[in-house]
Amino acid sequence: MAAEATLSAAASADTGAATRRLKHVAGKVGIYAALVTWAFVSLFPVYWTITTSMKVAKDVQLGHLIPWVDFQPNWLGWRSLGLSPDTIGQVSTVRDEFLDRFLNSIYTAFGASFLAVLIGSLAAYGLSRFQYKFLWMKNQDLSFFFLSQLILPPVVLALPFLVLYRELALLDSIIGLVLLYTLTVLPIVIWIMKDQFDTIPIELDEAAQVDGLGPWGTFFRIILPMALPGMVAAFILSLILCWNEYFFAALLTGSEAKTLPVMVASQTGSQGINWWSMAALSTAAIAPLVVVGVLLERYIIRGLTAGSVKG
Amino acid sequence: MALTESPSYGAVSRRRRDGGRALIAAATVLFFAVGLLQALNSAGVLPLGLKDWRPTLYAYLLWAVALGAGMVMMRGEAGLKALFILPAALFTAAMAIFPTLFGLSIAFTDWNLASFTGQKFNGIDNLLQLVRDPFYWNAMRNMVIYVLFVFVEYAIAFGLALLLNAEIRARKFWRVVFLIPLMLSPVAVSWMVGKSMLEYRFGPVARFARWLGVNNPSFFTDPWVARLWIEAMDAWVSIPFVMILLLAGLQAMPKEVIEAAKVDGASPWQRFWQVIFPLMLPVSITAIVLRIIFKLKLADIIITVTSGGPGGATDSVSSFIYREYRDRSNVGYGTMLAMFYLVLIVIFVTLLLKFLRKYMQRMT
Numbered sequence: 001m002a003a004e005a006t007l008s009a010a011a012s013a014d015t016g017a018a019t020r021r022l023k024h025v026a027g028k029v030g031i032y033a034a035l036v037t038w039a040f041v042s043l044f045p046v047y048w049t050i051t052t053s054m055k056v057a058k059d060v061q062l063g064h065l066i067p068w069v070d071f072q073p074n075w076l077g078w079r080s081l082g083l084s085p086d087t088i089g090q091v092s093t094v095r096d097e098f099l100d101r102f103l104n105s106i107y108t109a110f111g112a113s114f115l116a117v118l119i120g121s122l123a124a125y126g127l128s129r130f131q132y133k134f135l136w137m138k139n140q141d142l143s144f145f146f147l148s149q150l151i152l153p154p155v156v157l158a159l160p161f162l163v164l165y166r167e168l169a170l171l172d173s174i175i176g177l178v179l180l181y182t183l184t185v186l187p188i189v190i191w192i193m194k195d196q197f198d199t200i201p202i203e204l205d206e207a208a209q210v211d212g213l214g215p216w217g218t219f220f221r222i223i224l225p226m227a228l229p230g231m232v233a234a235f236i237l238s239l240i241l242c243w244n245e246y247f248f249a250a251l252l253t254g255s256e257a258k259t260l261p262v263m264v265a266s267q268t269g270s271q272g273i274n275w276w277s278m279a280a281l282s283t284a285a286i287a288p289l290v291v292v293g294v295l296l297e298r299y300i301i302r303g304l305t306a307g308s309v310k311g
Numbered sequence: 312m313a314l315t316e317s318p319s320y321g322a323v324s325r326r327r328r329d330g331g332r333a334l335i336a337a338a339t340v341l342f343f344a345v346g347l348l349q350a351l352n353s354a355g356v357l358p359l360g361l362k363d364w365r366p367t368l369y370a371y372l373l374w375a376v377a378l379g380a381g382m383v384m385m386r387g388e389a390g391l392k393a394l395f396i397l398p399a400a401l402f403t404a405a406m407a408i409f410p411t412l413f414g415l416s417i418a419f420t421d422w423n424l425a426s427f428t429g430q431k432f433n434g435i436d437n438l439l440q441l442v443r444d445p446f447y448w449n450a451m452r453n454m455v456i457y458v459l460f461v462f463v464e465y466a467i468a469f470g471l472a473l474l475l476n477a478e479i480r481a482r483k484f485w486r487v488v489f490l491i492p493l494m495l496s497p498v499a500v501s502w503m504v505g506k507s508m509l510e511y512r513f514g515p516v517a518r519f520a521r522w523l524g525v526n527n528p529s530f531f532t533d534p535w536v537a538r539l540w541i542e543a544m545d546a547w548v549s550i551p552f553v554m555i556l557l558l559a560g561l562q563a564m565p566k567e568v569i570e571a572a573k574v575d576g577a578s579p580w581q582r583f584w585q586v587i588f589p590l591m592l593p594v595s596i597t598a599i600v601l602r603i604i605f606k607l608k609l610a611d612i613i614i615t616v617t618s619g620g621p622g623g624a625t626d627s628v629s630s631f632i633y634r635e636y637r638d639r640s641n642v643g644y645g646t647m648l649a650m651f652y653l654v655l656i657v658i659f660v661t662l663l664l665k666f667l668r669k670y671m672q673r674m675t
Contacts, residue, residue: 031477038471039488041547046491048515049503063518119398126395134400146399149407151660153608155629156649157407159642160414169363183406186399215391244496246611247629251636261498265615268502275507282499293494297487304552305559 052279053077077276105260112181113238120189128197150187172254185238192306196230233303331384338377345370422643437647450631468553476561493551497611505616534624560594
């Protein structure tokens with residue numbers, strides 16, 4: 001396509017226009033080359049992991065890369081997880097463990113995201129609409145108080161929580177993780193939802209009040225339906241962050257509430273683990289989020305850009 | 312407890328107001344009583360047979376509910392409005408403020424979970440040990456390096472955002488592709504890239520390096536090479552985040568401004584530095600500050616790939632403290648390290664924001 005364009009450009013008599021056209025084409029080629037290069041950088045590790053889960057030892061050692069061209073795909077890695085077509089009907093302890101961790105991840109991620117969006121939306125609506133005063137703190141200070149939790153590194157909370165959770169019998173429990181994850185995503189949810197509520201005209205609230213609705217009626221009947229896209233964005237972003245969280249899960253869970261990242265990490269550490277099994281496990285761990293990323297990209301971008309661009 | 316709008320007492324009858332006040336008072340007394348009994352129980356003074364501190368937790372929940380109900384009774388409409396922010400405020404207080412204060416009390420003890428003697432107050436011993444701990448300061452130095460790399464990430468992300476904002480076909484497709492690394496968990500990335508692609512015998516990167524003529528490629532033996540690869544992995548995961556913010560900024564930019572620059576005959580290079588870049592400054596600063604804040608928490612990839620090695624060259628403060636706890640069960644000292652880090656971070660971020668605010672004022 002590029003060559004064709006160059007030819008047609010050369011054919012035109014006007015040399016000035018030709019150079020400009022050439023420059024334009026070169027620019028286009030450069031842009032697409034850069035796009036392809038970065039797409040390769042973004043996708044190769046994922047491609048590598050998926051294909052490696054279908055390799056046997058020989059293919060790993062010889063560095064084969066392309067299925068059906070230089071190696072025959074094999075279910076080896078998936079069989080070791082108990083997830084290949086021929087083992088899916090059989091009993092598998094590895095699969096049971098994997099599914100257990102997978103479910104734990106789902107419970108914690110969904111639980112924490114739900115809780116965070118619930119209390120975060122309420123707080124964001126309050127901060128967006130009412131004038132608060134608590135001790136010396138006004139709305140702006142209260143907003144800053146919530147957002148400032150974002151800089152609290154997990155390591156500061158990890159050790160106190162280890163001791164506190166032991167005393168509260170919450171160590172190695174899903175509830176304990178849900179509460180902590182809620183805390184870590186709450187500032188982000190409040191940020192997104194405050195931005196969302198600020199874009200909804202306050203006249204709607206006033207009209208609802210004239211109709212005799214109290215603050216809670218106004219919120220649930222009028223404002224909440226309008227803020228739904230923002231809530232979905234906040235929920236999905238929380239989901240991703242919670243699903244991938246490792247630090248707290250590694251310190252605060254043992255056998256019961258272990259999440260998927262902890263399982264992946266513990267397998268990585270053990271020597272002599274087969275590449276194909278590890279690749280299958282990694283693929284299974286990232287697959288849900290890759291699907292979410294592709295299908296719900298619109299909401300993720302909406303969540304990420306909330307409040308950052310005053311356009 | 313005046314978490315309310317300008318109080319409008321007139322709307323609420325005197326009886327309701329007194330009832331609300333009594334409810335809150337009763338719940339507060341109950342909460343402190345349960346806490347006191349628990350303290351006596353765990354100190355062995357008053358053996359009530361309580362195995363854990365759950366009763367105090369339930370008392371706190373009850374107190375929170377009573378506080379909300381009391382507010383509504385006392386202040387009517389203003390109380391209903393306060394109810395919106397109350398759950399999040401009480402949750403944050405219980406889950407962030409209290410544990411941090413509790414952590415402070417651990418930080419000044421010699422508590423080691425592996426030793427049989429319990430925690431004992433040891434004054435500023437931990438602080439003195441911290442000042443002399445070469446590994447801690449090494450991790451701190453690494454953090455400075457990692458944070459400086461944010462600007463490299465920013466430069467790459469800006470390039471990608473410009474690419475996506477150019478006139479291209481299938482923009483949505485490229486955007487989804489570029490976004491994918493952000494979805495992946497750092498732990499999975501640790502294996503996918505750190506443990507397999509960078510494996511020195513069979514990994515594709517090692518193979519590629521050998522093809523380029525590097526004899527014995529190894530990625531985690533030389534301190535700087537190891538640090539760069541850790542940074543590369545972290546950057547790979549987080550560049551999409553910065554890119555998306557910058558792309559949103561580019562798309563919000565008024566088209567006329569760029570057209571005007573074009574008409575004036577500015578070259579693309581001039582257009583970028585004299586028009587686009589200055590206009591993008593606010594978004595850029597948001598992106599960089601957020602990225603720095605997240606960078607300061609860097610731990611997962613280091614813990615799973617190098618455990619801080621070789622010789623602490625890749626250690627971040629978080630991964631160092633993680634091992635201080637995991638391997639040595641040194642809760643007291645580890646907490647002091649974390650608290651000291653928190654203080655430094657708060658000072659650093661506050662100064663950064665102050666500086667940026669001044670800088671932005673001068674620019675505009």
